[in-house]
Amino acid sequence: MTLSVTMRRGPAMAPAQPARTGLRFEHVTHWYVSDRDAKLVVEDLTFDVPDGQFVAVVGGSGCGKTTVLNMVAGLVRPTEGLIEVRVDDEVLTLPSSRLGYMWARDSLLPWRSLRRNVEFGLEVRGMPKGERRERVERYITMVGLAGSERKFPRQLSHGMRQRGNLARLLATEPDFYLMDEPFSALDAQTKAAMQQEFSQIWENRRRTTVYVTHDLTEAALLADRVLVMGTGYIAYDIPVPFERPRGLGELRFTPDFQTFDRLLWDRLRQAQRGERG
């Protein structure tokens, strides 16, 4: 299931001239309001993600990192402040189908075969059947699931279902990737393989990405930049110093990487003590 063969860049694979994208948070605050109570989830977030940057958001449970992602997706509306998601000069109305979202839990429709799941986004957009079949085939092959097109989700392993989710995200060719711990529920080996494959896919496309994870090593391996969150705020904004393309299998054992990984751990501890940089 390696992608080295399928990742050839041919005319069919080359994405259309990619749009210039970016997103911006300006003094964003969100109160979670329940029947009896209101809780401040994130407070006064301000940051910018330029075109084609891969940002990882890390932090402990309940720090608000998923809320950040859900606000970008338009699933949660900020109580105060401004969120701007741009494609070229257009500011998107959220939620928008130009954003691709992927969860930790697999969310394939259980009554649809893998192929029909991957083509869902294209089907609801009204893409003609022939065209979407062809495209879906390509992405299913890209994530290493060729041959399983007709299987139902329950017939696939957890790792394969996450590959299916990834193919579904890629198939709509969104301008942004929003990912919430997409590989966190996988066993160590599958996880490492999928990180490597996703990293290659990403490097071929370089779509603006917000990637939430509690796994600091994963953040360091995949991202260009890591936002370390304390409770409800960004404590540290750390650029990742490794060049692309990255071979994750090698990179993770280099001394430089281990030093950086350690730095992230220190920053996370500091953030949880309430310090900020």
Place this chain on the structure above:
Amino acid sequence: MTTPATTAAAVARPEAPRLSDRDGRMEAAKAAVRRRKRNRTLTVRALQVLLVVVILGSWEIMSRTGVLPDAKLFYGRPSGVAQFLVDNRSHLWTDALATIYAAFLGFAIGASSGVLVGLLFGRWPLLERAFDPVMNVLASLPRLALAPLFLLWFGISDTSKVLLAVSIVFFVVLFNTIAGVRSVDSELRTVASLLGASPRQVFIKVVLPGAVPVIFAALRLALMFSMLGVVGSEMIAAKSGLGVDVVTYGQNLEPNGVFAVLAILAVVAALFSAALRTLESRLLRWMPEHS
């Protein structure tokens, strides 16, 4: 005293299987598992048949030996039931058809309207909340008590029977359809709408198929309830039907006749249910228990 030859024979082990024989060994393993499964199924079937034979046999014996007092008037016996079925076959056949026809109609009307209204409520929850009190009151009425009203309005007719069945089936299916719509994982809806599906597409492509398993469970119940409604209505007043027969035979002290009708009802219910199961296993291929 053992000779070297016998020692060798005693420790002789089966030859280590050759690699080339893998296919043969796999086939043998598969055959062994299949054989075990088949034997088990046969055992279960034999036990099931045995149980029925024991029940009917002891009934027959107790009836003939007088353990059951005045069995002819009160308890009947299997051989008598069989005889009754043969003797009255044309009459029972006509009445069975009348009952089946009404039950099927009641099921079809009640279930389709129940699903339809349930889906409307699922699509527009405000509507459901508005209707909630009315529906709850109607649903908690013992519906058999409506029979006199239907008889008053529609006379002793098929309409009265069918309506009573509908009044029961509708609510069973309605509430289960609403529950089915609610049971659909909200994450799946969110995913679908993030992928660009309109609210209508989310409903048709996600909510509807997601609710099907629960709706089907309700349909199986609804079939039984439809029979209950029709037979109940016939027992109160009808021109023909198994419900009429069962009352008549009871009043005439013909237990064999009553049991004959019950046997027919059981067979009809089993056939209905089998038909529904066939349909269900086609639609729900994606669920583990239907593969």
